[in-house]
Amino acid sequence: MSTNRRSVIDTLLTALAPVIWGSTYIVTTELLPPDRPATAAMIRALPAGVLLLIYCRRIPFRADWGRLAVLAFLNIGLFQVLLFLAAYRLPGGVAAVAGSIQPILMMLLVWAMERRRPAALGVIAGVTGIAGMAALLLSPRASWDWIGVGAALLGAASMAAGTYLSRRWRPDLPVMAFTGWQLLLGGAMLMPLACFVDPPLPPLNATHIAAYLYLSMAGALLAYSLWFRGIARLSPVAVSSLGLLSPVTAVVLGWILLGQSMTGISLAGLILVLASVLGVQFNSHSAPVRR
Numbered sequence: 001m002s003t004n005r006r007s008v009i010d011t012l013l014t015a016l017a018p019v020i021w022g023s024t025y026i027v028t029t030e031l032l033p034p035d036r037p038a039t040a041a042m043i044r045a046l047p048a049g050v051l052l053l054i055y056c057r058r059i060p061f062r063a064d065w066g067r068l069a070v071l072a073f074l075n076i077g078l079f080q081v082l083l084f085l086a087a088y089r090l091p092g093g094v095a096a097v098a099g100s101i102q103p104i105l106m107m108l109l110v111w112a113m114e115r116r117r118p119a120a121l122g123v124i125a126g127v128t129g130i131a132g133m134a135a136l137l138l139s140p141r142a143s144w145d146w147i148g149v150g151a152a153l154l155g156a157a158s159m160a161a162g163t164y165l166s167r168r169w170r171p172d173l174p175v176m177a178f179t180g181w182q183l184l185l186g187g188a189m190l191m192p193l194a195c196f197v198d199p200p201l202p203p204l205n206a207t208h209i210a211a212y213l214y215l216s217m218a219g220a221l222l223a224y225s226l227w228f229r230g231i232a233r234l235s236p237v238a239v240s241s242l243g244l245l246s247p248v249t250a251v252v253l254g255w256i257l258l259g260q261s262m263t264g265i266s267l268a269g270l271i272l273v274l275a276s277v278l279g280v281q282f283n284s285h286s287a288p289v290r291r
Helices: 003-022 024-031 037-056 062-089 095-099 102-114 120-136 146-168 175-196 206-233 236-242 245-258 264-286
Strands: none
Touching (some): 003 206, 003 236, 003 245, 024 062, 024 245, 037 062, 062 146, 062 175, 175 206
16 A cells, blocks of 8 residues: 555544544533533543453553553543533534644644744644634624633643654554553543532433443544554644544534534635645645654
8 A cells, every 4th residue: 555545544544533522512512411521521431441451451561651641641531521521611613713723732842842843834724724713603602601711722732732742652552552541541530520529420311321332432432542543653733633623523513413503604614624634634744754
């Protein structure tokens, strides 16, 4: 298989992860018990981590545990609870404006840590993505909860840092074991919050159980496996830019399933975001990747 074709396949598989994550907002607001962000985050992460580790049966080396714990905190523990907090407090698309800064944060991290100036096309594409997300959300009914906005901003920063460090600190583990340990450790970090901060879960009906199963099996086990596979094969900036597909998915699902407005400006914003993702991918694939 040619290098270009392999790169395209890796990009498409990695892109499935943020598309799946984009459904988190509508599943959270429409199908889960309300106001339990830490509980939802823990249920999403912990069972998926256990299943992956039962399948893989790989133990990290002693020297890797500290870094693995930091990655689990950034990618799972902190990010997931902030994601669900934003999902509970904001309409699905509104959280996207804050989340769309992730590619820019990734470029700044690469510049600060590796002294590599981001290419002009990459910067333009990142700014275009933010402008596109803002246009997507220009609606008279858009509401802003500042706790939710702050959670979305911190979540974007946490995911950007976790994505960058996942490539630099990758232990000698298969992708599924690397994913499983992060999900297990991150889920364990969320247990105190779920037990002592969130209200207890009400009796769960079939809809609740199906929603939690979807979030765990598709949103954690499958999506994170694809995400960390992509981090190992693509540049951090290229992977981070694909995260813009998550809010785009949330906006489109809200438009199709909930009847949320999509104006001409919003459609133009959707095109800008997709152009931004394509621009970052073209810039990343045309430049040499450090491995």
